[in-house]
Amino acid sequence: MNIRTHQWPWFAILVRAGEEKSAALHLENGGYECFLPLSNCAGRYADGIEPTPIPLFAGYLFCRMNPRNRIPVLRTPGVIQIVGVGRKSIPVEEGEISAIQRAGRSGLATMPWPYLRAGIGARMEDGPLQGLTGIVVRIKFGMKLVLSVSILQRSMAIEIDRSWIGPARHGQSAAQITIVRQPTPANLEFTGLESMPGRQ
Numbered sequence: 611m612n613i614r615t616h617q618w619p620w621f622a623i624l625v626r627a628g629e630e631k632s633a634a635l636h637l638e639n640g641g642y643e644c645f646l647p648l649s650n651c652a653g654r655y656a657d658g659i660e661p662t663p664i665p666l667f668a669g670y671l672f673c674r675m676n677p678r679n680r681i682p683v684l685r686t687p688g689v690i691q692i693v694g695v696g697r698k699s700i701p702v703e704e705g706e707i708s709a710i711q712r713a714g715r716s717g718l719a720t721m722p723w724p725y726l727r728a729g730i731g732a733r734m735e736d737g738p739l740q741g742l743t744g745i746v747v748r749i750k751f752g753m754k755l756v757l758s759v760s761i762l763q764r765s766m767a768i769e770i771d772r773s774w775i776g777p778a779r780h781g782q783s784a785a786q787i788t789i790v791r792q793p794t795p796a797n798l799e800f801t802g803l804e805s806m807p808g809r810q
Contacts, residue, residue: 618674619701620645622667622693622762623683630665633688637673640682645672647710647766650720666722666766667759672707693761700761709742709757713768723767726756735776739768746775 625633634644648663665671670693675683677699680692694700713720716738732746734755745756747767753775754767 618676620672620704620707621675621677621699622702622759623671623673623689624669624691624693625671625688626690627669629688630669630671633686634671636686636688637671637683640686642683643674645707645711647672647714647720649722650714650717664722666710666720667762667764668722670762670764672702677701702759702761706757706759709744710759710766712742713739713755713757713766716768719769721767723754723756723765725763725765726758727760727763733776734770734774737771737774739770739774746770 623633623637630646634646637644647666649661649666650663651661673683677692680699683689683692692699718738726745726747731743732755733743734740739755742755742757745758747754747756753770753772755770756765756767758765
């Protein structure tokens, strides 16, 4: 049975630095469905050159896979580990992947962002991200919607227009949103090569 014929969950795959694209290509050639979110910075540099897209979650890509058949993924060139807790691979929330995919398709400027675990959520009621919910932050030149992958403790940000923002929770406006940074849990570990028979 082709790997793609079964809708397996998404898993986060840790890969060697700078090998995200090649690892994704190897996995796709092996029949896996992969997702490598890349930055989309609008505009050009002063010399007219467009910025090169970079992975939004450096060192990681996402792959649909059978968690009981991990060895083909772990043997893929560039792959180091499958993210999990203890020796158990933990799937990424489907909604988190869907939101990031939609952000990428929107054509809006996207970029890596410091992880935000808590804050006042706001819903996009208009614009290309209509229906998405995330944490809105104000910066000097505008506003951004922050989307996170909880298992990775990583976030990305999308430039948004203030007029797209609907009512925030607890009756607060987007301009009043407060962000609370959270430490990385001590129990977040990785599963992968160290648990494979015959691998050093």
